Amino acid sequence: MTIFSPFKLLPLLIPAVFLIILGVVWLPAHPELLDNSYLHSFKTAFIGILLEALPFVLLGALLSSLLRVFVPDEWISRWIPRRPVPAILFGCLLGILFPVCECGMIPLVRRLMQKGMPLYVAVVFILSGPILNPVVYGATLTAFRTHPWLAYARMGLAFAVAAAIGFIIYATVTKSPLRLSIRRETGEPHRLSTRGGRFVSVLVHTSDEFFEMGKYLIIGCLLTSGIQSFMDHGSLEAIGGMPLGSYLFMMGLAFVLSLCSTSDAFVAATFLHTFPAGSLLAFMVLGPMLDFKNSLMLLSLFKTRFALYLFFLIFAAVFTGSVLASLWL
């Protein structure tokens, strides 16, 4: 174990301080260096996504710390039904109670699992929560006011996909796929010795969660805004020419754009006249379940093998579901 000493930081701090001074003093005097349309749309998209996610991440971290400090473990396991079918239904409907966006979901679910929520219920909640809630339903209906059945289909397909994946995981996964560090619930709570009492202890845990999730969030935002500002939508639309290509294209787009589930319907609506309705459904169901930002966060929660298995299940279920739905609609 290395001993972390502030003096070791000096060789790194000096260049960092130099760069900061350069950035603050010299750059504003030479704005033409940074006057570049790509850089501007990158910054606008990056800060936009980050600010949009921030309240939700904070809320998720705060809820999770409140659960940790105030809610005894037995409560959670008492609330969740024992048998799988009611438990999965419970997981699907939990989103109505906690309308947290996908970014706030992971810290909350992590704590719930530590408090005894079974894995398959947690996965169902992660998948259905960002779609099956009143806010998203309202937004989708507004975006597709000319095609309201797409909003119903979105809710239905999200429910079906989440429930199906819940059953598959209930049946196939027996070992805990959580990453080791979170499983180590120490029996001896040291929170009582935190200076400042329980209130401060909640805040310290909130900031721990914030830094834990924040790094994945920032990397996700960097990738997403990079793609958004350097990629030409028109050049990608050519890929969508094949019969099933449009489904793959819209799903890929949902993955890379990492939109918030309350706003993605409006983006989907602009594709209404270029792509079949089924592929828009795939876009709106896959996006909140699986995208850049979110998959990095899932990788931090679960072991890599399980996370990849989950990604595959989501992809396969959404693809089959939306193709079937388009045949039926």
Add this chain to the structure above:
Amino acid sequence: MNDPRSIRVHYLLRAVLLLGFALYIAHLSQQDALHYYVAPKLARWIRLCPVPLALMAASLGIQALFGKSSALCDCEHQLPRSLFRSTALYGLFLFPLLLGFVLPDRALGSAAAARKGISLTYIAPEEGSGERFTASNPYQEEFAGLAGRLYKQPVITVHPEIFSETFGAIDLYKEQFEGKQIKVSGFLYKGQGTDGGSFAVSRFLVQCCTADATPFGILLDPQTQISLPADTWIEVQGKLHVAQYQGKAVVQITPEHVTPILQPDTPYVYSNADSIAAWEQISGAPAEAGAK
């Protein structure tokens, strides 16, 4: 596990970063620059964020400075152990702050609109209009009602508050609006590449944040000579026509006046839950209100 002294350093660094985020949001909100990044309904929540952030920073600071060494423990949330990992982690959090403070805040423009693909229609073409301002399904009723009210105006002013709904209503009943006078403001979009030479007066519709910004534009007659550079804010007054553009019927304006204006305080437009009520409220006010 880290020793208590390094935990103190970590906590202090984190407290500084959290304070930095709180200050950045306060700065944006004070400069009235939040609307460059997020929609107003979300900005409310973001304005609240500095409070928990500052409280978190304060409690980390208390732990770092006054906490008992025996109580400092990172056994549940592991702090990074090596110097390299710590630098990477805190550098990552420093990046948005630097980017935010160093680069000026600016609205999205023509270049972003071209990359995202500008929408010249609001709805799918097969949803076309039937009889005069009647809705073929209940979800068109809002548009039908708005279109009926707009049609009675001698000059239709497109108010930024209900830009997308007005555009939707006109687009849905474009045949009926043929020849009507319209007045609209937005930034000048100049088409590049395949649609070279086309001009449009455009706005970005923002739902949540700039990541979902969708550019909407009303095409200007290609015959008009416009020497203004792209991204200039303009006000256009002219006649509405239906034109064929890349195989689709779109709304087009034959401009009579194109006047450069100052960039409005809120460059983006947002969706409105009840556009008819909003329209009644705006049109009750003096006519100049919409021109801003």
